[in-house]
Amino acid sequence: DQQVKQNSPSLSVQEGRISILNCDYTNSMFDYFLWYKKYPAEGPTFLISISSIKDKNEDGRFTVFLNKSAKHLSLHIVPSQPGDSAVYFCAASARGGADGLTFGKGTHLIIQP
């Protein structure tokens, strides 16, 4: 049973527009959520995170929103740039996460010129 779901395998967005990547989770014990970005042939790199005590966290062009009641989070990228083309993984952890993160299957974001 998948505890972290990214239902869109791919997303195509025009350069300069907003990219919105979505993620749903089922485990109510999750208290920390992260987004990772992955280019081909490289390891995932940390992008942005949010604690369950917040509903929004912003870092430059990237904003993560958390709706705990809906068990839903989203990543907004504004404006989208060609270098944002990558696979984005949503991840979650519980109790500080010493036992690792649970990842979604990823969304391939393609920024079109």
Added chain:
Amino acid sequence: NAGVTQTPKFQVLKTGQSMTLQCAQDMNHNSMYWYRQDPGMGLRLIYYSASEGTTDKGEVPNGYNVSRLNKREFSLRLESAAPSQTSVYFCASANAHGGGSGNTIYFGEGSWLTVV
């Protein structure tokens, strides 16, 4: 700026052969992890070590063993490789404190393993 370093980057094995993937981190992190990534499956946790001297199974541990050699190093061993273990393997580390304080995991660059 080494971060998490894993070797080898590429390896081809024959079914039944054994090999060890090495991983080292220089960030003084307590916790280390081995993940595998398969097409359409995301990243799945194989084994982890919450602290030096401890190891625990993750989501997909069958066919693997691990050793937390010291605080820096965490190796993954395939005793008898199978084609189903063809995958990209990622080592990672974090300073996990527990108690919901959050845990950002940092990944190595990956090891591409093909079992024929």
